[in-house]
Amino acid sequence: MNTQQTLISAAVQALAPWQQYICHACGYIYNEAEGDPDSGLAAGTRFSDIPEDWACPLCGVTKSDFERYEAPSLDALRERASGCAPAMTSAARHTPGVVIVGAGRAGWQLAEAIRARDATLPITLVTACAGDVYDKPLLSVAMARQIAPENLVKETGANAARRLNVRLLPHTHAIRICKETQQLRTTRGTLRYDQLVLAHGAQAALPPALPAALCWRINHLGAYLQLRAALGEAAATGPKDVLIVGAGLIGSELANDLALGGHRITLLDVQGEPLARWHAEQAGAQVLQAWKDLPIRFVGGVKVARVERLGARLRVTTECGQHFATDHVIAATGLQTPSRLAQSAGLAWQNGIAVDPGTLATSDARIHAMGDCITLDGQASRYIEPIARQAQTLAASLCGCAPVPYEARPAVVRVKTTSRPLTLH
Amino acid sequence: MNPSLQSLQNWYRNNAGVIQGAIDSIWAVEPQLGHVNQFLDERPDALQAELDELVARVMKLAETPYNGSNEFFLDVLDARAHGAELCLRATQSALMHQGARGYLMSSDVQRRVREAHFVAIVTPAIKHLRKEIARLSAEEMPA
Numbered sequence: 001m002n003t004q005q006t007l008i009s010a011a012v013q014a015l016a017p018w019q020q021y022i023c024h025a026c027g028y029i030y031n032e033a034e035g036d037p038d039s040g041l042a043a044g045t046r047f048s049d050i051p052e053d054w055a056c057p058l059c060g061v062t063k064s065d066f067e068r069y070e071a072p073s074l075d076a077l078r079e080r081a082s083g084c085a086p087a088m089t090s091a092a093r094h095t096p097g098v099v100i101v102g103a104g105r106a107g108w109q110l111a112e113a114i115r116a117r118d119a120t121l122p123i124t125l126v127t128a129c130a131g132d133v134y135d136k137p138l139l140s141v142a143m144a145r146q147i148a149p150e151n152l153v154k155e156t157g158a159n160a161a162r163r164l165n166v167r168l169l170p171h172t173h174a175i176r177i178c179k180e181t182q183q184l185r186t187t188r189g190t191l192r193y194d195q196l197v198l199a200h201g202a203q204a205a206l207p208p209a210l211p212a213a214l215c216w217r218i219n220h221l222g223a224y225l226q227l228r229a230a231l232g233e234a235a236a237t238g239p240k241d242v243l244i245v246g247a248g249l250i251g252s253e254l255a256n257d258l259a260l261g262g263h264r265i266t267l268l269d270v271q272g273e274p275l276a277r278w279h280a281e282q283a284g285a286q287v288l289q290a291w292k293d294l295p296i297r298f299v300g301g302v303k304v305a306r307v308e309r310l311g312a313r314l315r316v317t318t319e320c321g322q323h324f325a326t327d328h329v330i331a332a333t334g335l336q337t338p339s340r341l342a343q344s345a346g347l348a349w350q351n352g353i354a355v356d357p358g359t360l361a362t363s364d365a366r367i368h369a370m371g372d373c374i375t376l377d378g379q380a381s382r383y384i385e386p387i388a389r390q391a392q393t394l395a396a397s398l399c400g401c402a403p404v405p406y407e408a409r410p411a412v413v414r415v416k417t418t419s420r421p422l423t424l425h
Numbered sequence: 426m427n428p429s430l431q432s433l434q435n436w437y438r439n440n441a442g443v444i445q446g447a448i449d450s451i452w453a454v455e456p457q458l459g460h461v462n463q464f465l466d467e468r469p470d471a472l473q474a475e476l477d478e479l480v481a482r483v484m485k486l487a488e489t490p491y492n493g494s495n496e497f498f499l500d501v502l503d504a505r506a507h508g509a510e511l512c513l514r515a516t517q518s519a520l521m522h523q524g525a526r527g528y529l530m531s532s533d534v535q536r537r538v539r540e541a542h543f544v545a546i547v548t549p550a551i552k553h554l555r556k557e558i559a560r561l562s563a564e565e566m567p568a
Contacts, residue, residue, distance in 0.1 A: 025548075128562065171559075173558065173563075175499065175503050175558055175562070176500075176503055178478065180474065180478055181471070181474070181475055185503060185506075185507065187555040187556075187559040187562070190510065203564070212564070212566070213566075213567060214567055215567065216566060216567055217564075217566075223564070223566060230567070328567070329567075340496065340499075
Protein backbone atom coordinates (compact mmCIF):
# COMPACT_ATOMS: atom_id res chain seq x y z
CA MET A 1 0.00 0.00 0.00
CA ASN A 2 1.55 3.39 -0.87
CA THR A 3 1.81 6.26 1.56
CA GLN A 4 -1.07 8.19 0.04
CA GLN A 5 -3.42 5.20 0.31
CA THR A 6 -2.34 4.61 3.89
CA LEU A 7 -3.08 8.21 4.74
CA ILE A 8 -6.47 8.06 3.07
CA SER A 9 -7.47 4.86 4.81
CA ALA A 10 -6.24 6.24 8.12
CA ALA A 11 -8.31 9.38 7.55
CA VAL A 12 -11.38 7.30 6.66
CA GLN A 13 -10.90 5.20 9.75
CA ALA A 14 -10.48 8.25 11.93
CA LEU A 15 -13.83 9.58 10.67
CA ALA A 16 -15.70 6.35 11.46
CA PRO A 17 -17.68 6.43 14.71
CA TRP A 18 -16.09 4.82 17.74
CA GLN A 19 -17.09 1.20 18.21
CA GLN A 20 -17.49 -0.88 21.31
CA TYR A 21 -16.42 -4.52 21.80
CA ILE A 22 -17.64 -6.86 24.52
CA CYS A 23 -15.73 -9.62 26.32
CA HIS A 24 -17.65 -12.90 26.02
CA ALA A 25 -16.29 -14.15 29.30
CA CYS A 26 -16.95 -11.31 31.74
CA GLY A 27 -18.98 -8.64 29.92
CA TYR A 28 -16.25 -5.95 30.01
CA ILE A 29 -16.75 -3.45 27.20
CA TYR A 30 -13.79 -2.05 25.32
CA ASN A 31 -14.69 1.41 24.09
CA GLU A 32 -12.43 2.67 21.31
CA ALA A 33 -13.02 6.25 22.40
CA GLU A 34 -11.65 5.52 25.85
CA GLY A 35 -9.04 2.89 25.04
CA ASP A 36 -7.50 0.95 27.91
CA PRO A 37 -4.85 3.30 29.34
CA ASP A 38 -3.97 0.86 32.17
CA SER A 39 -2.81 -1.64 29.52
CA GLY A 40 -1.08 0.99 27.45
CA LEU A 41 -3.87 1.55 24.88
CA ALA A 42 -4.37 5.27 24.41
CA ALA A 43 -7.86 6.71 24.08
CA GLY A 44 -8.87 6.44 20.42
CA THR A 45 -7.14 3.09 19.80
CA ARG A 46 -9.18 1.15 17.23
CA PHE A 47 -9.96 -2.43 18.21
CA SER A 48 -8.27 -3.65 15.04
CA ASP A 49 -5.06 -1.88 16.12
CA ILE A 50 -4.88 -3.66 19.48
CA PRO A 51 -1.99 -6.13 19.57
CA GLU A 52 -3.00 -9.81 19.64
CA ASP A 53 -1.34 -10.37 23.01
CA TRP A 54 -3.59 -7.85 24.70
CA ALA A 55 -5.74 -9.35 27.47
CA CYS A 56 -9.10 -8.34 28.87
CA PRO A 57 -8.25 -6.02 31.79
CA LEU A 58 -11.00 -7.59 33.89
CA CYS A 59 -10.75 -11.33 33.36
CA GLY A 60 -7.64 -11.89 31.27
CA VAL A 61 -9.07 -13.65 28.19
CA THR A 62 -7.62 -12.77 24.80
CA LYS A 63 -8.68 -10.36 22.08
CA SER A 64 -10.34 -13.16 20.10
CA ASP A 65 -12.89 -13.56 22.88
CA PHE A 66 -14.29 -10.10 22.11
CA GLU A 67 -17.01 -9.24 19.64
CA ARG A 68 -18.70 -6.07 18.36
CA TYR A 69 -21.14 -4.65 20.86
CA GLU A 70 -24.11 -2.40 20.24
CA ALA A 71 -25.97 -1.48 23.38
CA PRO A 72 -29.59 -2.67 23.10
CA SER A 73 -32.28 -0.13 23.90
CA LEU A 74 -33.54 -0.04 27.46
CA ASP A 75 -37.07 -0.68 26.23
CA ALA A 76 -36.00 -3.88 24.47
CA LEU A 77 -34.25 -5.07 27.61
CA ARG A 78 -37.30 -4.31 29.77
CA GLU A 79 -39.48 -6.20 27.32
CA ARG A 80 -37.19 -9.23 27.43
CA ALA A 81 -36.87 -9.18 31.22
CA SER A 82 -40.65 -9.09 31.73
CA GLY A 83 -40.85 -12.49 30.02
CA CYS A 84 -38.70 -14.24 32.60
CA ALA A 85 -39.37 -13.24 36.17
CA PRO A 86 -37.11 -14.59 38.92
CA ALA A 87 -38.51 -17.29 41.17
CA MET A 88 -38.14 -15.47 44.47
CA THR A 89 -40.53 -12.73 45.52
CA SER A 90 -41.08 -11.64 49.08
CA ALA A 91 -44.72 -12.76 49.00
CA ALA A 92 -43.77 -16.23 47.78
CA ARG A 93 -41.28 -16.69 50.62
CA HIS A 94 -44.08 -16.78 53.14
CA THR A 95 -46.92 -18.68 51.45
CA PRO A 96 -45.54 -20.90 48.74
CA GLY A 97 -48.93 -22.36 47.80
CA VAL A 98 -49.21 -24.66 44.81
CA VAL A 99 -46.38 -25.08 42.33
CA ILE A 100 -47.28 -26.68 39.01
CA VAL A 101 -44.62 -27.99 36.63
CA GLY A 102 -45.77 -27.80 33.02
CA ALA A 103 -47.93 -25.26 31.19
CA GLY A 104 -49.56 -27.55 28.67
CA ARG A 105 -53.25 -28.26 28.78
CA ALA A 106 -52.90 -30.12 32.09
CA GLY A 107 -51.07 -27.31 33.89
CA TRP A 108 -53.40 -24.56 32.69
CA GLN A 109 -56.56 -26.58 33.29
CA LEU A 110 -55.46 -27.19 36.86
CA ALA A 111 -54.74 -23.49 37.37
CA GLU A 112 -58.25 -22.69 36.05
CA ALA A 113 -59.89 -25.32 38.25
CA ILE A 114 -58.08 -24.07 41.38
CA ARG A 115 -59.03 -20.46 40.65
CA ALA A 116 -62.66 -21.45 40.24
CA ARG A 117 -62.56 -22.63 43.86
CA ASP A 118 -60.04 -20.34 45.50
CA ALA A 119 -59.27 -16.77 44.48
CA THR A 120 -56.18 -16.29 46.60
CA LEU A 121 -54.24 -19.56 46.87
CA PRO A 122 -50.81 -18.72 45.40
CA ILE A 123 -50.17 -20.63 42.18
CA THR A 124 -46.80 -20.76 40.45
CA LEU A 125 -46.51 -22.34 37.03
CA VAL A 126 -43.05 -23.43 35.90
CA THR A 127 -42.57 -24.33 32.25
CA ALA A 128 -39.69 -24.93 29.88
CA CYS A 129 -41.72 -23.41 27.02
CA ALA A 130 -43.25 -19.96 26.57
CA GLY A 131 -46.38 -21.02 28.46
CA ASP A 132 -48.76 -19.95 25.68
CA VAL A 133 -52.20 -21.56 25.75
CA TYR A 134 -53.09 -23.64 22.69
CA ASP A 135 -55.02 -26.76 21.71
CA LYS A 136 -52.57 -29.53 20.95
CA PRO A 137 -55.02 -31.54 18.79
CA LEU A 138 -55.01 -28.63 16.33
CA LEU A 139 -51.38 -29.39 15.51
CA SER A 140 -52.73 -32.44 13.64
CA VAL A 141 -55.21 -30.51 11.52
CA ALA A 142 -53.76 -27.00 11.17
CA MET A 143 -53.12 -27.32 7.43
CA ALA A 144 -56.43 -28.99 6.61
CA ARG A 145 -58.24 -26.21 8.44
CA GLN A 146 -55.90 -23.57 7.06
CA ILE A 147 -55.00 -22.23 10.47
CA ALA A 148 -51.95 -20.01 10.14
CA PRO A 149 -49.23 -21.04 12.62
CA GLU A 150 -49.37 -17.67 14.36
CA ASN A 151 -53.09 -18.22 15.07
CA LEU A 152 -52.58 -21.46 16.99
CA VAL A 153 -51.96 -19.59 20.25
CA LYS A 154 -55.34 -18.97 21.94
CA GLU A 155 -53.97 -16.80 24.69
CA THR A 156 -50.41 -15.82 25.50
CA GLY A 157 -48.97 -17.26 28.69
CA ALA A 158 -48.55 -13.76 30.11
CA ASN A 159 -52.23 -12.93 29.55
CA ALA A 160 -53.47 -16.22 30.97
CA ALA A 161 -51.24 -15.71 34.01
CA ARG A 162 -52.67 -12.23 34.56
CA ARG A 163 -56.27 -13.43 34.12
CA LEU A 164 -55.81 -16.29 36.59
CA ASN A 165 -53.50 -14.46 38.98
CA VAL A 166 -50.82 -17.08 38.43
CA ARG A 167 -47.10 -16.49 38.69
CA LEU A 168 -45.76 -17.89 35.42
CA LEU A 169 -42.08 -18.77 35.05
CA PRO A 170 -41.68 -19.38 31.32
CA HIS A 171 -38.49 -20.76 29.71
CA THR A 172 -37.61 -22.24 33.08
CA HIS A 173 -36.38 -25.78 33.55
CA ALA A 174 -37.33 -27.63 36.72
CA ILE A 175 -34.23 -29.62 37.69
CA ARG A 176 -34.74 -31.25 41.07
CA ILE A 177 -37.25 -31.73 43.84
CA CYS A 178 -35.84 -31.48 47.35
CA LYS A 179 -38.73 -33.12 49.13
CA GLU A 180 -37.35 -32.78 52.66
CA THR A 181 -37.30 -28.99 52.37
CA GLN A 182 -40.27 -28.86 49.95
CA GLN A 183 -38.31 -27.02 47.32
CA LEU A 184 -38.26 -27.18 43.56
CA ARG A 185 -34.91 -26.22 42.07
CA THR A 186 -35.20 -24.46 38.72
CA THR A 187 -32.95 -22.58 36.33
CA ARG A 188 -34.49 -19.32 37.60
CA GLY A 189 -34.09 -19.97 41.28
CA THR A 190 -35.48 -22.23 43.93
CA LEU A 191 -39.22 -22.33 44.67
CA ARG A 192 -40.80 -23.47 47.90
CA TYR A 193 -44.08 -25.35 47.69
CA ASP A 194 -46.84 -26.49 49.98
CA GLN A 195 -48.18 -28.74 47.23
CA LEU A 196 -46.40 -29.69 44.04
CA VAL A 197 -48.16 -30.95 40.92
CA LEU A 198 -46.18 -32.56 38.13
CA ALA A 199 -47.90 -31.93 34.80
CA HIS A 200 -44.83 -31.88 32.60
CA GLY A 201 -46.13 -34.42 30.12
CA ALA A 202 -44.15 -36.91 28.09
CA GLN A 203 -41.53 -36.58 25.40
CA ALA A 204 -40.67 -38.47 22.27
CA ALA A 205 -38.95 -41.80 22.84
CA LEU A 206 -36.24 -41.67 20.17
CA PRO A 207 -34.75 -45.00 19.08
CA PRO A 208 -30.93 -44.84 18.79
CA ALA A 209 -31.20 -45.02 14.98
CA LEU A 210 -32.91 -41.59 14.92
CA PRO A 211 -30.52 -38.84 16.05
CA ALA A 212 -32.19 -35.85 17.74
CA ALA A 213 -30.25 -33.36 15.64
CA LEU A 214 -31.75 -34.76 12.41
CA CYS A 215 -35.27 -35.79 13.41
CA TRP A 216 -38.20 -33.60 14.36
CA ARG A 217 -40.51 -34.68 17.18
CA ILE A 218 -43.84 -32.93 17.25
CA ASN A 219 -45.15 -33.05 20.80
CA HIS A 220 -45.68 -29.37 21.54
CA LEU A 221 -46.38 -26.08 19.84
CA GLY A 222 -42.78 -24.84 19.91
CA ALA A 223 -41.47 -27.79 17.92
CA TYR A 224 -44.43 -27.64 15.54
CA LEU A 225 -43.81 -23.97 14.76
CA GLN A 226 -40.13 -24.67 14.12
CA LEU A 227 -41.07 -27.49 11.75
CA ARG A 228 -43.58 -25.31 9.88
CA ALA A 229 -40.99 -22.56 9.51
CA ALA A 230 -38.47 -25.09 8.15
CA LEU A 231 -41.03 -26.57 5.72
CA GLY A 232 -42.19 -23.22 4.36
CA GLU A 233 -45.43 -22.88 2.39
CA ALA A 234 -45.65 -25.50 -0.35
CA ALA A 235 -47.33 -22.93 -2.63
CA ALA A 236 -44.54 -20.41 -2.21
CA THR A 237 -41.33 -22.41 -1.74
CA GLY A 238 -42.38 -25.68 -3.35
CA PRO A 239 -43.39 -28.97 -1.73
CA LYS A 240 -40.89 -30.70 0.52
CA ASP A 241 -40.21 -34.42 0.96
CA VAL A 242 -41.06 -35.44 4.49
CA LEU A 243 -40.38 -38.89 5.86
CA ILE A 244 -42.34 -39.84 8.96
CA VAL A 245 -41.16 -42.77 11.07
CA GLY A 246 -44.05 -44.38 12.89
CA ALA A 247 -47.61 -44.70 11.58
CA GLY A 248 -49.44 -44.64 14.88
CA LEU A 249 -51.87 -41.87 15.76
CA ILE A 250 -49.49 -38.93 15.63
CA GLY A 251 -47.57 -40.17 12.60
CA SER A 252 -50.75 -40.86 10.61
CA GLU A 253 -52.37 -37.55 11.56
CA LEU A 254 -49.25 -35.56 10.66
CA ALA A 255 -48.85 -37.46 7.37
CA ASN A 256 -52.44 -36.66 6.49
CA ASP A 257 -52.17 -32.97 7.37
CA LEU A 258 -48.77 -32.24 5.86
CA ALA A 259 -49.90 -33.99 2.64
CA LEU A 260 -52.96 -31.75 2.53
CA GLY A 261 -50.53 -28.85 2.93
CA GLY A 262 -48.97 -29.94 -0.35
CA HIS A 263 -45.90 -31.80 0.91
CA ARG A 264 -44.82 -35.28 -0.29
CA ILE A 265 -44.97 -37.79 2.52
CA THR A 266 -43.28 -41.14 3.02
CA LEU A 267 -44.68 -42.94 6.04
CA LEU A 268 -42.73 -45.86 7.50
CA ASP A 269 -43.73 -48.35 10.14
CA VAL A 270 -42.52 -51.67 11.48
CA GLN A 271 -46.09 -52.96 11.12
CA GLY A 272 -47.61 -53.79 7.77
CA GLU A 273 -50.30 -51.08 7.93
CA PRO A 274 -50.90 -47.71 9.58
CA LEU A 275 -52.76 -47.60 12.93
CA ALA A 276 -51.98 -51.29 13.38
CA ARG A 277 -53.12 -51.14 17.01
CA TRP A 278 -56.66 -50.92 15.68
CA HIS A 279 -56.26 -53.72 13.15
CA ALA A 280 -59.52 -55.33 14.26
CA GLU A 281 -61.40 -52.18 13.31
CA GLN A 282 -59.66 -52.02 9.92
CA ALA A 283 -58.40 -48.52 10.70
CA GLY A 284 -55.30 -48.96 8.51
CA ALA A 285 -57.21 -50.12 5.47
CA GLN A 286 -59.63 -47.19 5.79
CA VAL A 287 -56.97 -44.47 5.98
CA LEU A 288 -54.96 -46.03 3.16
CA GLN A 289 -58.09 -45.95 1.03
CA ALA A 290 -58.69 -42.28 1.98
CA TRP A 291 -55.07 -41.39 1.17
CA LYS A 292 -55.00 -42.83 -2.33
CA ASP A 293 -55.32 -39.41 -3.96
CA LEU A 294 -52.92 -37.71 -1.54
CA PRO A 295 -49.12 -37.58 -1.92
CA ILE A 296 -48.61 -40.18 0.83
CA ARG A 297 -46.59 -43.32 0.28
CA PHE A 298 -46.86 -45.89 3.05
CA VAL A 299 -44.04 -48.41 3.43
CA GLY A 300 -44.81 -51.06 6.03
CA GLY A 301 -42.74 -53.80 7.65
CA VAL A 302 -39.53 -51.74 7.76
CA LYS A 303 -37.30 -50.59 10.58
CA VAL A 304 -34.99 -47.59 10.29
CA ALA A 305 -31.33 -48.51 10.68
CA ARG A 306 -29.85 -45.02 10.33
CA VAL A 307 -30.40 -41.42 9.29
CA GLU A 308 -27.56 -39.37 7.83
CA ARG A 309 -27.07 -36.00 6.27
CA LEU A 310 -26.38 -36.10 2.53
CA GLY A 311 -25.64 -32.59 1.32
CA ALA A 312 -28.67 -30.46 1.99
CA ARG A 313 -30.91 -33.52 2.28
CA LEU A 314 -31.17 -36.55 4.52
CA ARG A 315 -30.87 -40.22 3.73
CA VAL A 316 -32.83 -42.79 5.69
CA THR A 317 -31.73 -46.41 5.45
CA THR A 318 -33.83 -49.29 6.67
CA GLU A 319 -32.51 -52.50 8.19
CA CYS A 320 -33.57 -54.33 5.03
CA GLY A 321 -31.38 -51.99 2.96
CA GLN A 322 -33.95 -49.63 1.40
CA HIS A 323 -32.85 -45.99 1.01
CA PHE A 324 -35.07 -42.93 1.12
CA ALA A 325 -33.87 -39.41 0.31
CA THR A 326 -35.85 -36.70 2.04
CA ASP A 327 -35.80 -33.07 3.18
CA HIS A 328 -37.10 -33.69 6.68
CA VAL A 329 -37.50 -36.64 9.03
CA ILE A 330 -40.17 -36.68 11.71
CA ALA A 331 -39.99 -39.31 14.42
CA ALA A 332 -43.42 -40.40 15.69
CA THR A 333 -42.15 -43.44 17.51
CA GLY A 334 -44.07 -43.11 20.75
CA LEU A 335 -43.74 -41.22 24.00
CA GLN A 336 -42.06 -41.72 27.33
CA THR A 337 -42.21 -39.79 30.61
CA PRO A 338 -39.03 -37.93 31.56
CA SER A 339 -37.93 -39.34 34.91
CA ARG A 340 -35.59 -36.67 36.29
CA LEU A 341 -37.98 -34.89 38.66
CA ALA A 342 -39.78 -38.01 39.87
CA GLN A 343 -36.45 -39.74 40.48
CA SER A 344 -35.00 -36.79 42.39
CA ALA A 345 -37.90 -37.10 44.84
CA GLY A 346 -37.77 -40.89 44.87
CA LEU A 347 -41.38 -41.13 43.66
CA ALA A 348 -42.86 -44.53 42.89
CA TRP A 349 -42.35 -45.21 39.18
CA GLN A 350 -44.15 -47.66 36.99
CA ASN A 351 -43.50 -46.86 33.35
CA GLY A 352 -44.30 -43.27 34.36
CA ILE A 353 -45.15 -41.49 37.60
CA ALA A 354 -47.30 -43.99 39.50
CA VAL A 355 -50.33 -42.26 41.05
CA ASP A 356 -53.28 -43.37 43.12
CA PRO A 357 -56.13 -44.02 40.66
CA GLY A 358 -58.67 -42.12 42.77
CA THR A 359 -56.66 -39.19 44.15
CA LEU A 360 -53.76 -38.86 41.66
CA ALA A 361 -51.40 -38.67 44.66
CA THR A 362 -47.85 -39.86 44.11
CA SER A 363 -45.94 -41.80 46.76
CA ASP A 364 -45.09 -38.42 48.40
CA ALA A 365 -47.99 -36.82 50.27
CA ARG A 366 -47.19 -33.32 48.99
CA ILE A 367 -46.72 -34.24 45.35
CA HIS A 368 -49.49 -35.04 42.87
CA ALA A 369 -49.25 -35.66 39.15
CA MET A 370 -51.58 -35.51 36.17
CA GLY A 371 -51.75 -35.71 32.38
CA ASP A 372 -49.33 -37.48 30.06
CA CYS A 373 -46.66 -38.08 32.73
CA ILE A 374 -48.73 -40.38 34.98
CA THR A 375 -49.57 -44.05 34.88
CA LEU A 376 -52.43 -45.87 36.59
CA ASP A 377 -51.39 -49.45 37.37
CA GLY A 378 -48.51 -49.00 34.96
CA GLN A 379 -50.74 -47.81 32.11
CA ALA A 380 -50.31 -44.37 30.55
CA SER A 381 -53.35 -42.77 28.91
CA ARG A 382 -52.03 -39.89 26.90
CA TYR A 383 -55.29 -38.41 25.62
CA ILE A 384 -57.01 -35.10 26.07
CA GLU A 385 -60.27 -36.26 27.64
CA PRO A 386 -59.04 -37.32 31.11
CA ILE A 387 -57.18 -34.05 31.72
CA ALA A 388 -60.15 -31.85 32.62
CA ARG A 389 -61.50 -34.47 35.05
CA GLN A 390 -58.05 -34.93 36.60
CA ALA A 391 -57.85 -31.16 37.09
CA GLN A 392 -61.18 -31.19 38.96
CA THR A 393 -60.01 -34.02 41.23
CA LEU A 394 -56.76 -32.26 42.06
CA ALA A 395 -58.26 -28.78 42.48
CA ALA A 396 -60.82 -30.13 44.95
CA SER A 397 -58.13 -31.79 47.01
CA LEU A 398 -55.63 -28.89 46.84
CA CYS A 399 -58.31 -26.39 47.89
CA GLY A 400 -59.60 -28.59 50.69
CA CYS A 401 -63.07 -29.03 49.11
CA ALA A 402 -65.14 -32.22 49.18
CA PRO A 403 -63.23 -34.95 47.30
CA VAL A 404 -64.00 -35.48 43.62
CA PRO A 405 -62.57 -38.97 43.01
CA TYR A 406 -61.00 -39.50 39.61
CA GLU A 407 -62.43 -42.29 37.53
CA ALA A 408 -60.32 -43.85 34.81
CA ARG A 409 -62.42 -44.58 31.72
CA PRO A 410 -61.48 -46.44 28.56
CA ALA A 411 -60.28 -43.87 26.04
CA VAL A 412 -62.26 -43.24 22.89
CA VAL A 413 -59.71 -42.27 20.25
CA ARG A 414 -60.69 -39.85 17.53
CA VAL A 415 -58.19 -40.10 14.70
CA LYS A 416 -57.95 -36.65 13.17
CA THR A 417 -56.96 -37.88 9.72
CA THR A 418 -59.22 -35.28 8.13
CA SER A 419 -59.47 -37.14 4.85
CA ARG A 420 -61.04 -40.04 6.76
CA PRO A 421 -61.74 -39.23 10.42
CA LEU A 422 -62.09 -42.36 12.58
CA THR A 423 -63.40 -43.01 16.04
CA LEU A 424 -61.71 -46.01 17.64
CA HIS A 425 -62.24 -47.86 20.90
CA MET B 426 -12.65 -38.10 35.65
CA ASN B 427 -15.42 -35.67 34.90
CA PRO B 428 -13.61 -32.30 35.33
CA SER B 429 -16.73 -30.64 36.64
CA LEU B 430 -17.06 -33.29 39.32
CA GLN B 431 -13.48 -32.56 40.33
CA SER B 432 -14.37 -28.91 40.64
CA LEU B 433 -17.40 -29.94 42.68
CA GLN B 434 -15.16 -31.88 45.05
CA ASN B 435 -12.87 -28.87 45.36
CA TRP B 436 -15.91 -26.79 45.97
CA TYR B 437 -16.99 -29.17 48.67
CA ARG B 438 -13.61 -29.07 50.40
CA ASN B 439 -13.53 -25.27 50.41
CA ASN B 440 -17.12 -24.34 50.92
CA ALA B 441 -19.04 -26.91 52.87
CA GLY B 442 -16.78 -25.43 55.56
CA VAL B 443 -18.14 -21.92 54.91
CA ILE B 444 -21.69 -23.19 55.39
CA GLN B 445 -20.84 -25.29 58.43
CA GLY B 446 -18.92 -22.37 59.95
CA ALA B 447 -21.92 -20.12 59.45
CA ILE B 448 -24.25 -22.62 61.10
CA ASP B 449 -21.83 -23.06 64.01
CA SER B 450 -21.69 -19.31 64.53
CA ILE B 451 -25.49 -19.25 64.73
CA TRP B 452 -25.44 -21.87 67.48
CA ALA B 453 -22.67 -19.93 69.24
CA VAL B 454 -25.00 -17.03 70.04
CA GLU B 455 -28.11 -19.13 70.61
CA PRO B 456 -27.76 -19.05 74.44
CA GLN B 457 -27.80 -15.26 74.66
CA LEU B 458 -29.78 -14.35 71.51
CA GLY B 459 -32.07 -17.33 70.94
CA HIS B 460 -35.03 -15.37 72.35
CA VAL B 461 -34.91 -12.90 69.46
CA ASN B 462 -33.26 -15.13 66.84
CA GLN B 463 -36.29 -17.42 66.83
CA PHE B 464 -38.04 -14.75 64.77
CA LEU B 465 -35.60 -15.01 61.85
CA ASP B 466 -36.46 -16.67 58.50
CA GLU B 467 -33.73 -19.29 58.42
CA ARG B 468 -32.88 -21.34 61.50
CA PRO B 469 -29.73 -23.45 62.02
CA ASP B 470 -31.44 -26.83 62.27
CA ALA B 471 -33.09 -26.42 58.86
CA LEU B 472 -29.85 -25.12 57.32
CA GLN B 473 -27.98 -28.10 58.79
CA ALA B 474 -30.48 -30.57 57.40
CA GLU B 475 -30.18 -28.98 53.96
CA LEU B 476 -26.36 -29.06 54.13
CA ASP B 477 -26.35 -32.70 55.25
CA GLU B 478 -28.66 -33.69 52.40
CA LEU B 479 -26.48 -31.80 49.90
CA VAL B 480 -23.26 -33.34 51.20
CA ALA B 481 -24.80 -36.81 51.01
CA ARG B 482 -25.81 -36.09 47.40
CA VAL B 483 -22.27 -34.91 46.50
CA MET B 484 -20.79 -38.03 48.08
CA LYS B 485 -23.18 -40.17 46.05
CA LEU B 486 -22.13 -38.39 42.83
CA ALA B 487 -18.48 -38.91 43.74
CA GLU B 488 -19.03 -42.67 43.71
CA THR B 489 -19.40 -42.68 39.90
CA PRO B 490 -16.94 -40.06 38.60
CA TYR B 491 -16.71 -41.67 35.15
CA ASN B 492 -20.41 -41.42 34.39
CA GLY B 493 -20.47 -39.36 31.18
CA SER B 494 -24.22 -39.02 30.81
CA ASN B 495 -26.05 -35.74 30.41
CA GLU B 496 -28.29 -36.50 33.38
CA PHE B 497 -25.31 -37.09 35.67
CA PHE B 498 -23.68 -33.87 34.52
CA LEU B 499 -26.90 -31.96 35.23
CA ASP B 500 -26.88 -33.38 38.76
CA VAL B 501 -23.27 -32.26 39.22
CA LEU B 502 -24.00 -28.72 37.99
CA ASP B 503 -27.12 -28.49 40.12
CA ALA B 504 -25.31 -29.69 43.25
CA ARG B 505 -22.73 -27.00 42.77
CA ALA B 506 -25.38 -24.31 42.23
CA HIS B 507 -27.21 -25.54 45.31
CA GLY B 508 -24.00 -25.26 47.34
CA ALA B 509 -23.39 -21.68 46.21
CA GLU B 510 -26.98 -20.72 47.05
CA LEU B 511 -26.75 -22.34 50.45
CA CYS B 512 -23.46 -20.49 51.12
CA LEU B 513 -25.21 -17.17 50.52
CA ARG B 514 -28.23 -18.03 52.66
CA ALA B 515 -26.31 -19.60 55.54
CA THR B 516 -23.74 -16.81 55.86
CA GLN B 517 -26.34 -14.07 55.61
CA SER B 518 -28.41 -15.88 58.17
CA ALA B 519 -25.36 -16.13 60.47
CA LEU B 520 -24.91 -12.36 60.27
CA MET B 521 -28.59 -11.82 61.05
CA HIS B 522 -28.28 -14.12 64.05
CA GLN B 523 -25.07 -12.59 65.39
CA GLY B 524 -26.08 -9.00 64.83
CA ALA B 525 -23.54 -6.22 65.49
CA ARG B 526 -20.80 -8.52 66.77
CA GLY B 527 -20.81 -10.40 63.47
CA TYR B 528 -20.65 -7.11 61.57
CA LEU B 529 -17.34 -6.07 63.12
CA MET B 530 -14.40 -6.10 60.73
CA SER B 531 -12.63 -8.55 63.06
CA SER B 532 -15.50 -11.08 62.96
CA ASP B 533 -15.30 -14.34 61.05
CA VAL B 534 -19.04 -14.02 60.44
CA GLN B 535 -18.77 -11.01 58.09
CA ARG B 536 -15.73 -12.56 56.46
CA ARG B 537 -17.81 -15.61 55.55
CA VAL B 538 -20.46 -13.37 53.97
CA ARG B 539 -17.79 -12.05 51.63
CA GLU B 540 -16.42 -15.55 50.97
CA ALA B 541 -19.92 -16.85 50.20
CA HIS B 542 -20.29 -14.16 47.55
CA PHE B 543 -17.01 -15.29 46.04
CA VAL B 544 -18.41 -18.80 45.75
CA ALA B 545 -21.55 -17.45 44.14
CA ILE B 546 -19.89 -15.14 41.60
CA VAL B 547 -16.67 -16.88 40.64
CA THR B 548 -16.91 -18.60 37.26
CA PRO B 549 -18.87 -20.81 36.94
CA ALA B 550 -21.10 -18.52 38.98
CA ILE B 551 -24.68 -19.41 39.92
CA LYS B 552 -25.92 -17.67 36.77
CA HIS B 553 -23.46 -19.55 34.54
CA LEU B 554 -24.43 -22.88 36.10
CA ARG B 555 -28.13 -22.20 35.52
CA LYS B 556 -27.51 -21.12 31.95
CA GLU B 557 -25.58 -24.31 31.26
CA ILE B 558 -28.26 -26.43 32.94
CA ALA B 559 -30.89 -24.75 30.75
CA ARG B 560 -28.80 -25.37 27.63
CA LEU B 561 -28.33 -29.04 28.46
CA SER B 562 -32.02 -29.43 29.33
CA ALA B 563 -33.31 -27.99 26.06
CA GLU B 564 -34.65 -30.47 23.52
CA GLU B 565 -32.33 -30.80 20.55
CA MET B 566 -34.11 -30.27 17.22
CA PRO B 567 -32.93 -30.15 13.58
CA ALA B 568 -31.37 -26.76 12.82
